[in-house]
Amino acid sequence: MPPQATRVRPSRPALNLVSVAEAAALLDRSPRTVRHLAANGTIPAHRIGARTWAIDRASLDTYRHGGAAA
Template sequence: MPVDEAATLLGRSPRTVRRLAAAGTIPAHRIGARTWAIDRASLDTYRHGGTAA
C-alpha cells in the first residue's frame, strides 16, 4: 500500500510513516529512490500493537 494510505490508517503523517519504514519498524520495500510500498498485513499487526517485523 502507498505511504499516504498507511498514514491515514495509522493517523500519522506520511513523513512519520516513511521514517518508520526506513527504520524497519514497519516492513516496507523501496520502489525507486523516494517511494515506499508498505505491507498491509504487517501494518495491520503494527496497528493492533503487535510486532510488525
C-alpha cells in the same frame, strides 16, 4: 484438430501493498512519520525507486493493533 491445452500458472498470494499516504491515513500519522517507521525497519516496507515506499498491509495492520510487525 484437438484444442490446444492452455498453460495454467500456479497462483501466488496477492501482495496487498499500500502507499505511504494510505498507511499514514490508516495509522492516523503523517506521511513523514510513516516514511521514518519504514526507513528504520519498524514497519516492513520495500523501496520502489528513489522516493517511493510500498508497505505490506498485513504487517501494517499487525503494527497498528499493537503487535510486532513481521
